[in-house]
Amino acid sequence: MNFRILLKYWRTILVVAEMTIRQQLMDGFIIFTILFQPIIIAALALWMLKGKGPDYAIFVVVGSGLTGLWSSLLFISGNSINIERWIGTLESLVAVPTPFEVIVFGKNLANVFQSLLSMILGYIVAAWLFGYSLSIVQPLWFVISLALTIFGFICFGLVIAPIFVMSPAVQQWQNGMEFPVYVLCGFLFPIALLPNWTTPISYILPPYWAAVALHGTTTAGTPLNQTLFALGMLVLFSVIDILISSRLFKVMLFKARADATLGLE
Amino acid sequence: MNAIEINHLRRVYKTHTGVIKRTSKEVIAVEDISFAIEEGELFGLLGPNGAGKTTTVKMLTTLLIPTSGTATVKGFDVVKQADEVRKRIGFIFGGERGLYWRLSGIDNLRYFASLYGVDPEVSKKRIPYLLDMVGLNGRGDENVGGYSRGMKQRLHVARTLLHDPDILFLDEPTIGLDPVGARDFRNVILNLQSEKKTILLTTHYMFEADALCDRIAVINHGRIIALDTPGGLKQHVADLSVVEVETFGVPESVLEKLRALSFVDSLAVENNEQKQMLLVQTRRGAEAVPDLMSTLDGQRLGRVVVREPTLEDAYIRLVGGEA
Numbered sequence: 001m002n003f004r005i006l007l008k009y010w011r012t013i014l015v016v017a018e019m020t021i022r023q024q025l026m027d028g029f030i031i032f033t034i035l036f037q038p039i040i041i042a043a044l045a046l047w048m049l050k051g052k053g054p055d056y057a058i059f060v061v062v063g064s065g066l067t068g069l070w071s072s073l074l075f076i077s078g079n080s081i082n083i084e085r086w087i088g089t090l091e092s093l094v095a096v097p098t099p100f101e102v103i104v105f106g107k108n109l110a111n112v113f114q115s116l117l118s119m120i121l122g123y124i125v126a127a128w129l130f131g132y133s134l135s136i137v138q139p140l141w142f143v144i145s146l147a148l149t150i151f152g153f154i155c156f157g158l159v160i161a162p163i164f165v166m167s168p169a170v171q172q173w174q175n176g177m178e179f180p181v182y183v184l185c186g187f188l189f190p191i192a193l194l195p196n197w198t199t200p201i202s203y204i205l206p207p208y209w210a211a212v213a214l215h216g217t218t219t220a221g222t223p224l225n226q227t228l229f230a231l232g233m234l235v236l237f238s239v240i241d242i243l244i245s246s247r248l249f250k251v252m253l254f255k256a257r258a259d260a261t262l263g264l265e
Numbered sequence: 266m267n268a269i270e271i272n273h274l275r276r277v278y279k280t281h282t283g284v285i286k287r288t289s290k291e292v293i294a295v296e297d298i299s300f301a302i303e304e305g306e307l308f309g310l311l312g313p314n315g316a317g318k319t320t321t322v323k324m325l326t327t328l329l330i331p332t333s334g335t336a337t338v339k340g341f342d343v344v345k346q347a348d349e350v351r352k353r354i355g356f357i358f359g360g361e362r363g364l365y366w367r368l369s370g371i372d373n374l375r376y377f378a379s380l381y382g383v384d385p386e387v388s389k390k391r392i393p394y395l396l397d398m399v400g401l402n403g404r405g406d407e408n409v410g411g412y413s414r415g416m417k418q419r420l421h422v423a424r425t426l427l428h429d430p431d432i433l434f435l436d437e438p439t440i441g442l443d444p445v446g447a448r449d450f451r452n453v454i455l456n457l458q459s460e461k462k463t464i465l466l467t468t469h470y471m472f473e474a475d476a477l478c479d480r481i482a483v484i485n486h487g488r489i490i491a492l493d494t495p496g497g498l499k500q501h502v503a504d505l506s507v508v509e510v511e512t513f514g515v516p517e518s519v520l521e522k523l524r525a526l527s528f529v530d531s532l533a534v535e536n537n538e539q540k541q542m543l544l545v546q547t548r549r550g551a552e553a554v555p556d557l558m559s560t561l562d563g564q565r566l567g568r569v570v571v572r573e574p575t576l577e578d579a580y581i582r583l584v585g586g587e588a
Contacts, residue, residue: 008382015379023367088362091328092424096380097352103380258330260278263323 009102016106030076038068038118042125057132058218061122063188066211068118070181072111073157081164082171091262101249108157112150138217141227145213148234152206155238158245162252167261186211209234268432268463269302274334276320294320296487305461309478317487318467322436326356355425359437361417366410370420381428395423415446432463471577485584495576502574502582506550510543511567522560528553533581
């Protein structure tokens, strides 16, 4: 793939992201998922950990932000494919020369980017409502971790999207997929509290490494090596997800065309 | 080279019911069809609901995988070379769906221009040109949700022309349009034809097919039952006249009596609320009217007209009265 094609795809990703945000700004469900749900989670968690100090508070702020990212990716990105099916645009999107994964990348970028609001809102709840004095221990590495977290979540979403393309029935399983990822990725408490057999599952999920990196850069006393290792693993599993999704998209799109599930008729 | 070639194309849908005891059922939508469309030709595909028109179009536009047989568009296989096919085609499926109602007309076009890989500088000029061409000049900034059905159909046309494709698939594009909107739309199709675009048009409106198409294939139960020019198809009924009888609530038993008359070649019934229009094809012309009237004795009748057969009459004869 040459530079010109990559540039063309990047331009398309930005247009897809822009149009996605424009449409979603008018959707009450999306506003709830991005704004209100993370506030509720952050407020409940901060209340439960009341009096345990600012380290716990920043852990909760980052954790509730990550829950917002994941919910947004799972519900909004997943639903958006079904919405495209209902409004009759899924067929048009599949039948354009741009690879479908590029379109989904743009949609995920919009959703993940919007969801960063969740983290900012969690920060505001902790600082203003609960009066915590919050500080980020390694600001530069925090910003880098945040950028790679966005990338990691987008790539993780690319693995999920083909399943939604294949069948509208997958939507029934969405609720069941939400909570296990919160837990397995250690968004709000360490995975050390979970049974040992779940640890390998956490390790192959990019959001787990994103959580380790973000929690590490905001918690005093975390060695930089640990953060760098987490970032390396985040990039590694994100790239693996891209490769898996590329194959999955081909298989699932072919299956959707064979089973006639792109449209509603 | 032909623009489109179809060889023994077949498509079977499988439906499943039940969770524990799962049963599957097969429905044949397209059964062994073959035809070719020349470059620059406006080709019509006519047939009753469920005949296989949309399934054929979806296979040609790479949205459905054929169960068997092959199809090529501009020489590219629709299954193995779908990416090459997609660069060269545009399509419209009739109705209001397929657009983003929360975006403006211009944003819809910007979005699809980007997905079709149109250079941003080119699309800046092309979008106003296309809006003007389809008569949406000055309305492009409005959200599509506020457009009328006809405006949405015209926006569909602009969308499908963004990347200037050689081949267009128009699947019932005038369905649901008011007469003026449908006429304007037909003018757009004629303009596209004058630009040497190859067009495959499916429609239920026979006068539309008669006025626009170079050749027409009639499809029924998934098979091509006739393929000819509009004039050639009319020859199927050249020896017939059509008696149109306006009636109100004629029962099925009387219609069966009419069908049984020896001089009645076929009978089609068009229902329009309480009014019925009986279309009787007969070789006896006006001489058939007295016998028809005596069979309809006691029924409430309106006007009776004897006329020359049209493409619609040829179609009715070919598909056996199914509409």
